[in-house]
Amino acid sequence: MKNRVAYFGVFTALALIFSYIETLIPVNFGIYGVKLGLANLIIVVALYKIGIGEAFLLSVVRVVLSGFLFGNYFSIIYSLAGGMLSLAVMSLLKRSGGFSVMGVSIAGGVFHNIGQLIVAMLVVETFSVIYYVPVLLTAGMLAGLVIGIAANGMLRRLKGLKM
């Protein structure tokens, strides 16, 4: 039980490192907002390993810190909206049962993009960004699947880890 704080620190550090690695990869899919979201791997693992509350806290800490380190004011707002919505949907699906880690992660990836799109709509004050929906949905799904497969493997290897 008292290990939780230490583990939370480790997870935060890991999430930050993944955020950093993400900025190093010069992957440009040609469309704004399409990326893998490596840090979400840690969030998914935390959701399964520690719990919903801690995963939320981890997500907020991760977004704010990485936003200050690698991003800007705008990227914090976008990531926060995406991260919160994504995590809310993921915890709902996890609780409802019947979904594998991959399924939960896919929903997370998709709703991460939807959350960002909603903020984009509010900022630009237009519905024209709807044009990006099909791209963002498909991209979110693929990214979520990749992250889900990785998280699944990670969770299998972390079975012995008692939180």
Add this chain to the structure above:
Amino acid sequence: MKTGLKKKDWLLILIILCVAGLTVLAHTYIGGRGANKVVVKVDGVIQGTYSLSEDGRIEINDGTNVIEISNGKADMIEADCPDQLCVNQKAVSRNHENIICLPNKVVVEVESVEESEYDAVTN
């Protein structure tokens, strides 16, 4: 190969793909409104931008192609190419709709004026 995906996972993937498909359809039929100009390109180079609200005929490429704008729609009415595919294509008026004459490398695309300012904001 065992994927480990459960029934509900596949259902989720299916739903997402359906929604994505539906938004594509919705965009083609609803989201195209607000388009008000037509851009003419030859071999990738913009030759001119014309308002859809002003009727008229435009000769492109020294007369190899002629488009006509009327009732807010742009239509290719003449082309010197043998297949006449672009002439047979219906008139365009919705955002991102286009007429392409491949032999003459002519592209006529509908656009809306207030586009292309988002990238600066989102980046």
